[in-house]
Each structure stands twice: as C-alpha cells, then as structure tokens.
Amino acid sequence: MELDEIIAIDVEPFPKEWDAIRQESQKYGLRLHFAVMDAQWLALKSSSRFDLIYSQGLIEHIVDVEAFLKQCASLLKPSGRFYAYFGPLWRSYGGSTHLGMLGYDHLMVPWEEYLRYAKLVGDGWEHWAETGLFCRLSWDEIRELIEKYFEIERIALLGGADTRWFRRTYPSKWQRLLEKYPEKDLNFRLASVIAHRRRPVSETG
DSSP: OOOSEEEEEESSOOHHHHHHHHHHHHTTTOEEEEEEOOTTSOOOOTTOOEEEEEEESOGGGOSOHHHHHHHHHHHEEEEEEEEEEEOOOTTSTTTTTTOGGGTTHHHHSOHHHHHHHHHHHOTTTHHHHHHTOOOOOOHHHHHHHHHHHEEEEEEEEEOOHHHHHHHHHOHHHHHHHHTTSOHHHHHOOEEEEEEEEOSOGGGOO
C-alpha cells in the first residue's frame, strides 16, 4: 500500500515537532497535514475515505471507544485497513496513567488515594489521572467493540515481566486482585490489532 497523503491528529498542538516532521516528509514526496481534534469525534469531511487508519498509544486514553471505532469504520475505504497498537490496558500493571511504579494500586485503593500517589510521582503522568482520560474496559470488551465494526485479521497480546515480579513478590495482593478480576486481564498489558471494515456503519444499527 503506497500512501502519498497523510492526516495526523492529536488532542493538543505540537507545532515545533510537527514542522520538523513535515519538512522530513517532503523528502519522500508525502503530503502531510496535522490537525488538532478529539479522536472520539473526528471532525473530518463525511466524503473522506482512507486507505489506512493508524492508531498508536491512543485507545487506552479514549473514554468512548465505540464512538472512535464507529467513526474509523465510516472513514475507511472498503479495501482499507485499521491498525491499533495500545496499552497499558486498564487492568494491567501500571494500567493507569503509565505510572508503572504504582503497579496495580489503581485497582486496589480508593481513587482519591491513587491520585495522591500519582501527584507525588509526578513527571507529567499525573495529568492523565487528573483528567480521567483513559479507557477502563477490559480486553474482551474492547475486542467485542472492534469486532462490531471490523473483521480482525491479526491480534497480538503482550504481557510483561512486571506482572510476574508482582505475582512472586506480593502473593497475597495478587490473590486479592484475582478475587475481582480474571487473571488474563491482569496479565495482558499491550494489544496490537490489524483489521478491515466489517460492513457499512448504517447496517450496524
């Protein structure tokens, strides 16, 4: 698949970085455009159709995942492909705000207490905890939504050494987690999906 025009979006502007990337893309004859918008509500022309929709590090920060997927399906050409790489998943180690050092605390302590921990750690990641911009769905729930709009061609699910370390180091805490969550949800950290549009959105109801 050859691409000669790319539209890249983010929820916040990064003009300096965008200018540098745009200049580099010109060397390869690419027309590259940047836009600021919320991926849950893609403000693109209804007549727009794309060969590829590529999403990296996004779904874990989307509250309304179905709204995003439905719009992607409507914007994709029948022969196009949807690719998403995302994580950490909510129920995984460090699944909230990327604060790995807090482990599974976001699942084990009151949210106010977790937010206090996040602010102590700092380094900018507490922003996600304060704004609440993450997907709290399990992997099975996310997959069900993907399959509502797409035919999945490939899936890769990745775990992590942190989970194995936590299980060995804190067996009692691990058992507490297992009382509330399936073990696979605690193990899966990252997901990668390649898919094509299942059917016209109008047929999904």
